[in-house]
Amino acid sequence: MYIPTHNEETRVPVMQDLIRNQAFGTLVTLTSTGLFATHLPMVLELDGSAFGLLKGHVARANAQWRDFDASVDALAIFAGHHHYISASWYPAVSGMGAEKTGYEVPTWNYVTVHAYGPLRAVEDPEWMLAHLTGLTNIHEAASAQPWQVADAPADSIARQMRAIVGLELPIRRLEGKWKVSQNRGELDRNSVLAGLDALGTAESRAMMALVSAAASHSSRRKAD
Numbered sequence: 348m349y350i351p352t353h354n355e356e357t358r359v360p361v362m363q364d365l366i367r368n369q370a371f372g373t374l375v376t377l378t379s380t381g382l383f384a385t386h387l388p389m390v391l392e393l394d395g396s397a398f399g400l401l402k403g404h405v406a407r408a409n410a411q412w413r414d415f416d417a418s419v420d421a422l423a424i425f426a427g428h429h430h431y432i433s434a435s436w437y438p439a440v441s442g443m444g445a446e447k448t449g450y451e452v453p454t455w456n457y458v459t460v461h462a463y464g465p466l467r468a469v470e471d472p473e474w475m476l477a478h479l480t481g482l483t484n485i486h487e488a489a490s491a492q493p494w495q496v497a498d499a500p501a502d503s504i505a506r507q508m509r510a511i512v513g514l515e516l517p518i519r520r521l522e523g524k525w526k527v528s529q530n531r532g533e534l535d536r537n538s539v540l541a542g543l544d545a546l547g548t549a550e551s552r553a554m555m556a557l558v559s560a561a562a563s564h565s566s567r568r569k570a571d
Contacts, residue, residue, distance in 0.1 A: 356525045369426060373424040437538055464520070
């Protein structure tokens with residue numbers, strides 16, 4: 348993906364956190380008929396490698412698991428928080444005193460991670476049961492009464508598992524793009540924060556946190 352230098356995120360733990368927190372990814376592969384994409388939840392496993400291992404599953408009826416070019420790395424895309432940035436949020440006057448009104452344009456702030464690696468289909472029942480158990484436990488953790496795979500009859504789970512196929516993607520390359528107003532000066536950035544704050548939505552507050560964190564990280568790097 349296109350990543351300007353000031354938007355590049357290279358900290359592996361930061362990118363891994365986004366994958367965990369925005370676990371519903373898009374898996375893209377090259378097939379015999381062209382590019383194919385599936386939207387699915389994935390689990391990041393820290394297996395001792397540099398970036399980790401992605402695990403997921405698809406319906407057996409989904410041809411992607413058996414029709415992909417193994418010589419070309421698959422791509423898993425994880426989209427994080429994003430938000431429209433209004434041109435009206437920037438200060439009307441620049442440091443030189445010249446009016447900026449009419450010269451500013453809107454933009455869109457966002458964060459995303461691309462993970463690349465060789466895809467492998469898995470049909471082992473033990474692997475599948477462990478994967479489904481782990482996936483369920485992660486996403487049920489916030490529930491007052493978490494549902495567990497073991498709560499369902501074993502024959503029902505076995506029947507459901509026969510209808511799906513597991514996928515593994517060892518991550519060989521990881522790209523992060525944090526487009527969160529790093530190209531703006533402090534005055535503009537503070538105005539963006541004020542504009543987001545005035546909206547008072549969950550997504551605007553999430554973007555505020557990202558803009559502030561990026562500015563803080565940039566300041567620390569300059570100090571070092």
